[in-house]
Amino acid sequence: MAELPNKSLADRAYHIRRNAVLMGEVQGQGYIAQALDIADVLAVAYFHAMTYRPEDPEWEGRDRFLLSNGHYAIALYAALIEAGILPENELETYGSDDSRLPMSGMAQYTPGMEMSGGSLGIGLSIAVGKCLGLKRKGSSSRVYTLFSDGELDEGSVWEAILSAAHHKLDNLIAIVDINNMQADGPSTQMMGFEPLKEKLEAFGWFTQRIDGNDLDAVVAAFDAAKAHPGPQPRMIIADTLMGKGVPFLETRDKSHFIRVDAHEWQLALQALDAGRSA
Amino acid sequence: MKPKFSPPAPGKPRLTTSAMIASIAADGQATKPAPFGHALVEIASTRPDIVGMTADLGKYTDLHIFAKAYPDRFYQMGMAEQLLFGAAGGLASEGFTPFATTYAVFASRRAYDFIHQTIAEEDRDVKIVAALPGLTSGYGPSHQAAEDLALFRAMPNMVVVDPCDALDTEQATAAIAAHKGPVYMRLLRGNVPMVLDEYAYSFELGKAKLLRDGRDVLVISSGILTMRALEAAKALAKDKVSLGVLHCPTIKPLDVETIRREAAKSGRLVVVAENHTEIGGLGEAVARDLMLNGIHPAFRHIALPDEFLGAGALPTLHDRYGISTEAIVATIKGWLG
Numbered sequence: 001m002a003e004l005p006n007k008s009l010a011d012r013a014y015h016i017r018r019n020a021v022l023m024g025e026v027q028g029q030g031y032i033a034q035a036l037d038i039a040d041v042l043a044v045a046y047f048h049a050m051t052y053r054p055e056d057p058e059w060e061g062r063d064r065f066l067l068s069n070g071h072y073a074i075a076l077y078a079a080l081i082e083a084g085i086l087p088e089n090e091l092e093t094y095g096s097d098d099s100r101l102p103m104s105g106m107a108q109y110t111p112g113m114e115m116s117g118g119s120l121g122i123g124l125s126i127a128v129g130k131c132l133g134l135k136r137k138g139s140s141s142r143v144y145t146l147f148s149d150g151e152l153d154e155g156s157v158w159e160a161i162l163s164a165a166h167h168k169l170d171n172l173i174a175i176v177d178i179n180n181m182q183a184d185g186p187s188t189q190m191m192g193f194e195p196l197k198e199k200l201e202a203f204g205w206f207t208q209r210i211d212g213n214d215l216d217a218v219v220a221a222f223d224a225a226k227a228h229p230g231p232q233p234r235m236i237i238a239d240t241l242m243g244k245g246v247p248f249l250e251t252r253d254k255s256h257f258i259r260v261d262a263h264e265w266q267l268a269l270q271a272l273d274a275g276r277s278a
Numbered sequence: 279m280k281p282k283f284s285p286p287a288p289g290k291p292r293l294t295t296s297a298m299i300a301s302i303a304a305d306g307q308a309t310k311p312a313p314f315g316h317a318l319v320e321i322a323s324t325r326p327d328i329v330g331m332t333a334d335l336g337k338y339t340d341l342h343i344f345a346k347a348y349p350d351r352f353y354q355m356g357m358a359e360q361l362l363f364g365a366a367g368g369l370a371s372e373g374f375t376p377f378a379t380t381y382a383v384f385a386s387r388r389a390y391d392f393i394h395q396t397i398a399e400e401d402r403d404v405k406i407v408a409a410l411p412g413l414t415s416g417y418g419p420s421h422q423a424a425e426d427l428a429l430f431r432a433m434p435n436m437v438v439v440d441p442c443d444a445l446d447t448e449q450a451t452a453a454i455a456a457h458k459g460p461v462y463m464r465l466l467r468g469n470v471p472m473v474l475d476e477y478a479y480s481f482e483l484g485k486a487k488l489l490r491d492g493r494d495v496l497v498i499s500s501g502i503l504t505m506r507a508l509e510a511a512k513a514l515a516k517d518k519v520s521l522g523v524l525h526c527p528t529i530k531p532l533d534v535e536t537i538r539r540e541a542a543k544s545g546r547l548v549v550v551a552e553n554h555t556e557i558g559g560l561g562e563a564v565a566r567d568l569m570l571n572g573i574h575p576a577f578r579h580i581a582l583p584d585e586f587l588g589a590g591a592l593p594t595l596h597d598r599y600g601i602s603t604e605a606i607v608a609t610i611k612g613w614l615g
């Protein structure tokens with residue numbers, strides 16, 4: 001943000017986590033553990049990799065960011081606030097009536113939200129079309145698409161994976177959050193998708209698998225994805241830890257939609273502060 | 279154009295939430311937990327052909343209760359709704375009776391062709407049980423199945439059921455298990471209001487039931503709008519308006535005899551009330567049948583507008599779109615003048 005132009009990426013990630021916790025507190029519940037797990041990826045996307053103008057979120061020359069897993073909206077709002085695309089005091093409205101920040105990310109509601117999510121497994125299809133369209137316009141903008149490991153269950157995702165390779169969409173950078181969690185339980189128990197890197201490589205993607213909570217690894221992966229010379233779409237498989245940065249949430253019985261007791265939000269903020277100074 | 283932000287007014291606003299799962303029970307209302315899940319467990323004890331299947335929404339469709347009781351008869355298909363219904367058709371073709379659950383939006387919109395081809399066209403014995411029907415989620419259009427009845431009505435062979443409460447849900451579960459052929463049932467999940475136990479009522483597939491008679495208005499309704507209509511009837515009675523309620527939980531095949539008989543009784547305003555878009559649901563089905571049969575009462579329709587609905591707290595949205603009890607009372611009073 002304006003007053004701290006040279007914030008480190010770790011600082012960015014800290015603020016994204018903090019914004020997410022503050023929004024979680026407004027509702028007392030939500031997809032908090034996901035926001036904490038993906039904060040490092042969003043910090044690198046918004047403060048290292050992507051080109052955009054905070055004051056003009058629809059600027060034609062921007063890189064596009066598609067949130068396919070719309071329930072991660074709390075995480076993206078947190079990043080959009082940190083990026084100055086949304087005002088900070090708006091987080092008090094999160095999920096409330098008439099807010100521009102509904103629980104599920106939707107294009108009609110929020111500046112910087114490029115697609116309407118909620119129905120999972122759709123973002124990569126839109127990304128294919130956007131990448132084709134950008135190429136057709138002669139644009140050098142890229143399309144970044146975040147999706148979740150649950151979305152790997154949907155056939156539509158694999159249609160888009162085939163298509164992106166078929167059309168040699170080298171302007172597509174997809175990130176899949178492997179947090180090993182879905183609505184009914186651990187992803188590995190819902191539908192096995194491993195070995196994922198080998199699968200995606202066989203499908204023709206330039207694929208990297210990283211610890212999505214290691215900022216240096218995330219930076220290196222985005223850099224390599226951008227620099228890769230081949231005519232392939234690029235996939236970053238990010239293994240993440242739900243609740244990352246708040247130890248008592250990291251170790252709590254994991255679940256897709258968590259309720260946090262009123263007094264725990266303050267503890268969560270303190271945990272983030274402690275992790276920051278450590 | 280995206281909306282502009284206006285900062286929240288000072289003071290602490292009422293907490294509202296656009297969370298995916300919202301309760302349809304009013305404060306203090308009697309409820310019963312997971313009526314579908316418990317009913318299915320009981321039915322399955324004498325029906326070894328019944329299997330349960332879900333697409334990563336067992337916990338959210340009360341099928342986790344079946345999964346716990348019969349772990350070896352439960353299939354977790356992952357979040358893959360097209361696969362879910364294709365595989366349900368396949369299991370049915372081998373002689374099993376799948377109860378396959380997901381949200382109504384994904385059964386109707388994502389998997390429609392799979393259901394059409396593998397279940398309806400082949401007339402397979404699959405029960406599609408779909409949570410968050412109509413407007414029962416404040417999460418926005420992605421989870422608001424405003425058009426599910428229209429879509430499944432339009433599919434040949436499909437029986438379509440829209441229960442009102444916990445009692446209706448339990449009894450309908452048994453009835454659709456006994457029925458041979460494809461069924462789409464709207465699911466009320468979690469702690470479901472118990473309303474119909476106050477009435478001399480039992481669910482019969484294909485039958486509409488008069489829950490209370492009335493001189494001035496006849497409401498023909500299904501699903502949670504029957505619950506609302508009964509509440510509206512109590513409220514309107516205080517204003518000396520006598521409102522009858524004909525509950526019509528089977529949307530297809532429609533109980534046209536009962537509907538014609540009740541609608542033909544002269545002097546009453548006939549109102550169809552449904553938790554569904556105004557297009558293609560119970561209202562249009564009733565209107566068409568009455569027109570074709572020369573029955574022409576004064577006719578009105580309470581339904582969701584033909585637009586993408588908002589995100590917000592469910593009570594807010596039910597007020598906004600005219601399907602809360604208060605809104606229904608006001609609307610009917612307006613019509614009566």
Ligand SMILES: Cc1ncc(C[n+]2csc(CCOP(=O)(O)OP(=O)(O)O)c2C)c(N)n1
Nearest residue numbers: 118119120148149150181182183256334357
């Ligand atoms: C097409 C579709 N099917 C089902 C759902 C319901 N649903 C919402 S989130 C979710 C879990 C998906 O897995 P993932 O995104 O990996 O969950 P998380 O990591 O957030 O726990 C499901 C099944 C949905 N939103 N869209």
Ligand SMILES: [Mg+2]
Nearest residue numbers: 149150181182
């Ligand atoms: Mg996940």
